[in-house]
Amino acid sequence: MSVRANYANYRGPVRDRVENFHGNQLVYVMWERHLLFCAPLTFLADPAMTFDAFLAEVLTPALAPHPESEALDFAEAQWRLDGEAFTPRGDASLADNGIGHKSQLRLITPRLSDLADAAI
Amino acid sequence: MNAKTSKRLNMKERYRIMTRDLGWEPSYQRYEDIFPQEGFEGIKITDWDQWEDPFRLTMDNYWKFQAEKERKLYAIFDAVSQNNGQMKISDPRYLNAVKLFITAVTPLEYNAYKGYARVGRQFGGVGARIACQMQSIDELRHTQTQIHAMSHYNKYFGGMHDFPHMFDRVWYLSVPKSFFEDASTAGPFEFLTAISFSFEYVLTNLLFLPFMSGAAYNGDMNTVTFGFSAQSDEARHMTLGLEIIKFILEQHEDNVPIVQQWLDKWLWRGYRLLSIVGMMMDYMLPNKVMSWAEAWTMYYEEAGGALFKELERYGIRPPKYADQTVIGKDHVSHQAWFIFYQYGHATAFNTWVPTAQEMDWLSEKYPDTFDRLYRPRFELLAEKAARGERFYNDALPQLCQVCQIPLAITEPDDDTLLSHRDTVHDGERYHFCSDGCRDIFHHEPEKYVQAWLPVHQILQGNCGGADMEKVIGDYYRIEMGEDNLDFEGSAEQRRWAAWKQAV
Amino acid sequence: MSRVFIALQDNENARFIVEAIGEDNPEAEVKHSPAMIRVEADDRLVIRRETVEEKLGRDWDTQELQVDMISIGGNVDEDDDSFTLYWNS
Ligand SMILES: [Fe+2]
Ligand SMILES: [Fe+2]
Ligand SMILES: [Zn+2]
Numbered sequence: 189m190s191v192r193a194n195y196a197n198y199r200g201p202v203r204d205r206v207e208n209f210h211g212n213q214l215v216y217v218m219w220e221r222h223l224l225f226c227a228p229l230t231f232l233a234d235p236a237m238t239f240d241a242f243l244a245e246v247l248t249p250a251l252a253p254h255p256e257s258e259a260l261d262f263a264e265a266q267w268r269l270d271g272e273a274f275t276p277r278g279d280a281s282l283a284d285n286g287i288g289h290k291s292q293l294r295l296i297t298p299r300l301s302d303l304a305d306a307a308i
Numbered sequence: 309m310n311a312k313t314s315k316r317l318n319m320k321e322r323y324r325i326m327t328r329d330l331g332w333e334p335s336y337q338r339y340e341d342i343f344p345q346e347g348f349e350g351i352k353i354t355d356w357d358q359w360e361d362p363f364r365l366t367m368d369n370y371w372k373f374q375a376e377k378e379r380k381l382y383a384i385f386d387a388v389s390q391n392n393g394q395m396k397i398s399d400p401r402y403l404n405a406v407k408l409f410i411t412a413v414t415p416l417e418y419n420a421y422k423g424y425a426r427v428g429r430q431f432g433g434v435g436a437r438i439a440c441q442m443q444s445i446d447e448l449r450h451t452q453t454q455i456h457a458m459s460h461y462n463k464y465f466g467g468m469h470d471f472p473h474m475f476d477r478v479w480y481l482s483v484p485k486s487f488f489e490d491a492s493t494a495g496p497f498e499f500l501t502a503i504s505f506s507f508e509y510v511l512t513n514l515l516f517l518p519f520m521s522g523a524a525y526n527g528d529m530n531t532v533t534f535g536f537s538a539q540s541d542e543a544r545h546m547t548l549g550l551e552i553i554k555f556i557l558e559q560h561e562d563n564v565p566i567v568q569q570w571l572d573k574w575l576w577r578g579y580r581l582l583s584i585v586g587m588m589m590d591y592m593l594p595n596k597v598m599s600w601a602e603a604w605t606m607y608y609e610e611a612g613g614a615l616f617k618e619l620e621r622y623g624i625r626p627p628k629y630a631d632q633t634v635i636g637k638d639h640v641s642h643q644a645w646f647i648f649y650q651y652g653h654a655t656a657f658n659t660w661v662p663t664a665q666e667m668d669w670l671s672e673k674y675p676d677t678f679d680r681l682y683r684p685r686f687e688l689l690a691e692k693a694a695r696g697e698r699f700y701n702d703a704l705p706q707l708c709q710v711c712q713i714p715l716a717i718t719e720p721d722d723d724t725l726l727s728h729r730d731t732v733h734d735g736e737r738y739h740f741c742s743d744g745c746r747d748i749f750h751h752e753p754e755k756y757v758q759a760w761l762p763v764h765q766i767l768q769g770n771c772g773g774a775d776m777e778k779v780i781g782d783y784y785r786i787e788m789g790e791d792n793l794d795f796e797g798s799a800e801q802r803r804w805a806a807w808k809q810a811v
Numbered sequence: 812m813s814r815v816f817i818a819l820q821d822n823e824n825a826r827f828i829v830e831a832i833g834e835d836n837p838e839a840e841v842k843h844s845p846a847m848i849r850v851e852a853d854d855r856l857v858i859r860r861e862t863v864e865e866k867l868g869r870d871w872d873t874q875e876l877q878v879d880m881i882s883i884g885g886n887v888d889e890d891d892d893s894f895t896l897y898w899n900s
Contacts, residue, residue: 191755193348194344194495202734204764228705229706270730319889362886369874376878513882
């Protein structure tokens with residue numbers, strides 16, 4: 189469908205084009221069923237950064253407040269990227285892994301404690 | 309003519325003379341040039357004279373009754389300030405609901421004033437124009453009386469000092485702001501469907517009635533008084549909302565699918581917006597009147613049910629995804645409070661873990677969800693806080709492109725999985741909290757691609773740079789340690805204790 | 812069948828209006844909550860000027876109801892002698 193406007197060819201500016209992020213891009217991460225984080229998280233990242241660096245420098249500090257974060261082993265984790273099963277290559281860049289601007293990653297880990305019952 | 313008889317001119321006659329007879333047929337300008345926005349939405353009006361105003365209120369009586377309401381209202385404001393009304397509230401945590409109100413709701417009243425002034429100009433029918441004019445003036449009155457009511461508290465409490473500035477900038481206030489701007493940038497008929505019908509008729513009861521009753525129950529005379537005074541105008545606005553919908557539907561059958569799509573959209577948008585009210589009721593009122601789930605049952609399921617049964621005759625069905633709101637009523641207030649709790653460093657009010665007694669009340673009101681899902685979370689947070697690690701989430705949340713709420717609401721059929729939808733439009737990916745919000749985007753993508761999402765704006769560097777302390781302090785004007793953070797150990801808590809000792 | 816309702820501020824006027832409603836609508840149900848009185852009925856509720864005037868002991872204009880009313884559910888029909896809420900369905 190298309191907007192019904194008071195004049196022809198109405199379009200608003202695309203406010204979150206990647207060009208507006210000064211060489212970076214957005215990446216969202218949802219740690220599935222770990223609801224201590226109320227929502228998936230939004231990160232600003234350099235598309236040339238490796239996936240491993242993204243995990244170590246960006247994601248790990250953000251997940252630190254979770255009681256299970258210390259025992260979290262990314263090697264055991266499963267991933268989904270924009271709704272599809274995904275096997276990341278740790279030494280390849282985000283871009284080369286196909287992680288685009290405003291892609292959403294889902295992190296799925298085996299539960300490590302009884303916090304699982306309440307999906308914390 | 310005898311003055312007594314003219315005064316006794318019956319209501320219908322008086323309304324005809326003082327309203328309908330003020331209009332005229334244009335003779336040297338084209339109708340479409342005078343009312344250029346009446347047609348573009350596709351709504352067909354064949355006869356404006358069918359418009360009914362059941363209150364038949366004329367301008368002279370309008371001023372008379374409004375003046376009466378104001379006299380009563382300001383007498384109470386005076387009494388409250390002369391009697392140190394700020395000390396009569398149940399608990400200083402209560403005031404945080406008032407802070408949220410003046411930053412989130414009062415600016416909507418001002419937007420409503422502007423909106424009705426604008427759309428009133430766009431209708432060919434004089435009855436509709438007059439009704440919009442009165443409502444516009446009412447909404448300005450609501451803005452002013454709310455500011456006056458809360459200015460008394462502003463002398464004693466933080467978080468209220470910069471409410472119009474905050475409304476334009478602060479992340480969570482983009483939720484009500486974008487809601488209203490969506491309506492204001494629509495055509496005049498969609499605006500009335502959105503605000504007069506969906507919001508005022510169907511949903512404002514949920515905001516004003518339980519919340520204002522709650523204010524009374526928590527000793528806040530100013531709020532209950534302005535609330536009910538505003539609500540007395542609202543009863544008239546609600547009636548206008550129902551009449552406009554019936555009028556549009558009766559005018560032409562082609563209007564039915566257009567209105568149905570608007571109802572689907574605006575009831576979903578309103579439902580999402582009201583999660584904040586749910587949180588106020590369940591978490592921010594120390595003395596509780598009813599739970600959000602009870603209010604939803606009473607005012608949406610029961611009152612709304614009667615309404616949609618009435619509209620069936622026009623070919624209108626209940627709004628899409630209404631079933632999801634019924635599932636959601638047991639979750640949204642908890643999920644919303646949980647957002648504010650963890651981003652409580654970026655709020656212009658205090659947040660807290662509910663007391664043991666409050667949690668028991670929540671268990672009782674939410675037997676299927678609270679103990680299973682939410683109590684364990686609050687207990688963990690309380691433990692963390694007791695160890696001196698009060699949890700503040702330093703990473704920014706992912707927001708819905710349409711409602712702008714963090715994606716913190718769970719799937720209708722899986723309450724441990726966050727609900728998320730996405731779509732690619734013109735090569736760009738967009739994310740949503742629900743099917744409802746995604747449908748709204750798909751219907752008018754050109755409109756929502758331009759959403760000003762606070763998280764993305766911060767990350768583009770448009771909110772004063774990358775340092776969150778600067779964003780919160782300088783860009784939002786939330787004073788660190790004064791307006792925000794946990795209630796425990798807050799400036800409000802300290803001041804309250806000192807005042808209580810002094811009494 | 813659907814419920815109509817009117818909510819009034821819990822004040823001096825409303826006390827008499829509610830009394831009048833009770834007399835004219837014996838089936839109506841009155842519910843009190845802090846600062847507010849809600850009156851509900853099946854399908855139809857009528858407020859008659861004459862009855863209200865009798866209770867208040869003074870002249871009363873049906874439009875005066877607007878000063879004390881907080882909310883309503885149902886279609887409205889108002890004239891000089893009465894104020895009616897109703898559902899058609
Ligand atoms: Fe208002
Ligand atoms: Fe209103
Ligand atoms: Zn949404």
